[in-house]
Amino acid sequence: MTSILMVCLGNICRSPLAHGILESKLPKEQFYIDSAGTANYHVGDQPDHRSIAVAKTNGIDISQQLGRQFKVSDFDTFDYIFVMDHSNYNNIIDLARDSSDIAKVKLLLEIDERIENKNVMDPYYGNLSDFEAVFQLLDRACDILSRQLQSDL
Numbered sequence: 001m002t003s004i005l006m007v008c009l010g011n012i013c014r015s016p017l018a019h020g021i022l023e024s025k026l027p028k029e030q031f032y033i034d035s036a037g038t039a040n041y042h043v044g045d046q047p048d049h050r051s052i053a054v055a056k057t058n059g060i061d062i063s064q065q066l067g068r069q070f071k072v073s074d075f076d077t078f079d080y081i082f083v084m085d086h087s088n089y090n091n092i093i094d095l096a097r098d099s100s101d102i103a104k105v106k107l108l109l110e111i112d113e114r115i116e117n118k119n120v121m122d123p124y125y126g127n128l129s130d131f132e133a134v135f136q137l138l139d140r141a142c143d144i145l146s147r148q149l150q151s152d153l
Ligand code: 4NP
Pocket: 008, 009, 010, 011, 012, 013, 014, 015, 041, 122, 123, 124
């Protein structure tokens, strides 16, 4: 089993989308996907209603996900930890215990060489079209990631 964690700040907008999108592209028997936030603002909350709506429009149900905060033991549980922006990266690296923890953490958009800005913008204070743009960005990155992960097996 390969395990992958998607991380953003609140775990209600970006990482639940990345979690649902990647899960939809990989066989469940071989890949465990989860998401978490660096902050504890939305522990136990459903994803933002706009993330749920945009996912649903694109055929993915993320409504059953519940927010949780990243914990140090996630470095042991997960093979790969993908963060949405540089601020998430710094927050997670601050919790790393050693070089093997650090090596697991990557900016998700590093995988898509066509994208120059490696930050997935936070749509929380934006509108539905910002959420749709985030979905498209994540969908492309997860497409590349799912192909790479399956060719690594
Ligand atoms: P996310 O967006 O990190 O993509 O889940 C945010 C959600 C909530 C907050 C900030 C960002 N907040 O400040 O509550």
